[in-house]
Structure formats: structure tokens, C-alpha cells
Amino acid sequence: MLSEPYVGSSKEVKSIYGLQVYQFPQDRTVKACIIIVPKLGTKMIGLAQYSTPNMCVVRLDDGNRKILLVSIYVEPNEGVHGTLDRLEHFLKLHPNDHIVVGGDFNGWHPVWGSSRNNNRGDLIIDLMNANNLYLCNTGSTPTFETVTHGRDRSSIIDLTLATGDAHDWVENWRVDVTICPSSQHNAIVFQLENQCQLPDNNSSTSTYRYNSKHANWAAFRDILLTNMASEDIINTDLNIVSMARLEVIIEKVTEVIQHACSESMPVKRAGQKPKPPWWTDRLENLKAEVVSLHRQIHSAKRRGEALGALLAERQLKKTEYAAELKKNRPKVSEISVSCKIKKMSGHSPIGFLKMRRQESRQPQLSWVTAIPEIDKTQQMLY
Known part of the structure; x- marks a missing residue:
């Protein structure tokens, strides 16, 4: 959940391979968005009918429960877009739903650790009291820090609010100054209690799961070819299949690749946190x-x-x-958004189906040259 995300010269956050960006720019610059790492067992749906450039609403379907996530940025001059009023209207429409709201409210109040209150802070307290919202913030670490005229200024203006049961699901809330030290705002981190039986880490399809430096590439290729042939994928003409059929093929190939990886290379130990290839x-x-x-x-x-x-x-x-x-x-334009699928031939153990999207046209599909090691696919993840 991001407030005032970096958008560069455009009005919205650029797409990021491997992540889902929910944002609603309309005719203004995006000031609030939600970025999701897709996860098996969890579904996310952006709710455009409630969203604006300053308020992004996403529904999370987690097992047997539904949670409404709201990322918000309230302008210092609230009269500009009336975001607080829009949030209250949304809350009134969903009095019995599980809702978590996070963002920059630009308000001060002793309830969340400010030395004094201002009018915005009083309005937020009234909003909370009228709509069954509870404060998740704990501690006194500032969420905003800057230097003005040689003086250090800090405050707590970034809040996490949740309704009833959802408040009980918020765990380990904290301010983490190490996540984005180049920003004036410190990151807020928390977990939502998991009530869904998600697959364990071994079900991940990320190439980071495997230690491909110690892969048996000959075995990988043999297993991959055998399973691709048994699934009747190799000879499929992708240019004539329907989009629905293509989705089925992609799922099958993902399973085939993961099986080949599991049989030919060791799994990385739990707790290892990979870094992007460009990190120095x-x-x-x-x-x-x-x-x-x-x-x-x-x-x-x-x-x-x-x-x-x-x-x-x-x-x-x-x-x-x-x-x-x-x-x-790397710039977004340098990242190849690709699917892990290729007609096997020659010495290429793995390759990619590139989808070239052009304005006002359907996606075009083409086979491109394979790369010899899975590690290199990590270059496309950042």
C-alpha cells in the first residue's frame, strides 16, 4: 500500500514484471496505489467504482474471508479532492465488511503519538469513531522525517486503521527505517493473520526456489523434453490457439518446468532472501x-x-x-515481459514465449532464442 508513489514524468506507476499494480489515475496523477506479489491461493480484485487517484481499493479473497484493502493519500489541503469524505462514504457502504486502511493522512493527534492535535487529526478521530475503525499503529517511531533549514522535523502522519475483526488480524505492526532509507517516509510493516491454507514454499514457481548453480542441466533437458512431449505441447501452434487454451498451456508448461527443476537441481534453503541482479x-x-x-x-x-x-x-x-x-x-523498457514456454530444439534447455503488445492490436506471439541457465531469468524480475 503506497502513498505518493514515484511516477516519473507520467501520471501512474509503471508496470513491474512479476508484480500486480492496482491504481486508478483517471485524469490526475496517482497518489495512492497497491502493489501485490501474486500468491497461490489468494485472489485480488481492484474495485474501480470506489477508487480515485488518491484512494485505491482492492478486494483480497483469502480462503473463506474477504478483506477490503484501502491505500489512501489525503492531501495537506483536504478541500482539493475530498478524499476523507470519499473514504467515509465507502465505509458507510460496507458497514459489516473487513477493511484495512493504510496511508498518509497528514493529520496529527496524541492518539497515535503526535505532540498535539490539528483539525485534520480531529476529523480522523471522528471518522474512526463513526465507522468502527481501530488504530493499528503502535510505538512512537516517526513515520515521516525530513530536514528543513538545517533542523530535523519528524511526525507520525502515516496510519493503519482496521475495522473490528480485521484489526485483530493485523499482527507485528512496526515502522521499519531500513526498507527505504532514501524516502522521507519510513516504511510500515505488518502481517495479516493467515486463515487460508496456502501452499507451502515448495509450491512456488519462482526460479529463486532452486539453486541452479548446482543444476544437472542434461537431466533437466531430458526431463523437460519428455514431459513437454507427453503433454503434447511441443508441436502446438500458438498462433492459432485461443486465449483460454493459451492459459491452459502456460499452466501446463509452468508445472513441467517446475517438475524438471525439482528433479535436476537442489532447492535453496528456507530463509535465503535473494537480491536482484542489479543490486551491488x-x-x-x-x-x-x-x-x-x-x-x-x-x-x-x-x-x-x-x-x-x-x-x-x-x-x-x-x-x-x-x-x-x-x-x-533497470528501466521498465529494458525488461522483457515473457512467459516460460518454448518449442524445444538444439541445445536450448529453456526459453520464452514473448508477448508483444501493440496499440489497438491483439498480443502477438513469437518464439525467441532460449537461454542456457535459469538464473538468468532472474534478470527479468526487477
């Missing part, structure tokens, strides 16, 4: 320096020490870190 030691070090300076500033504040030098150094490192991120991260 320099980025890791810069991020660690920004986080360290952040903590030093808070320690100095508690001791009543001068902050000028530390603030200036943190700002310098944040700028350096942001520039390095921009330089290393």
Missing part, C-alpha cells in the same frame, strides 16, 4: 550508512546533542544512495 555491494554499503546515520541522529536527539553535522551527512548519503539506485535499477 556499493548499494548495500550506502543503504547501511544511511540507516546508521538515521539511528545516530535519534540517539543524539535523546541526548540533547547538536544535530547539524549528522543531518547534513545523512542528507548527503541519502542523495548519493538515491542516485546510485537510479543508475543501477
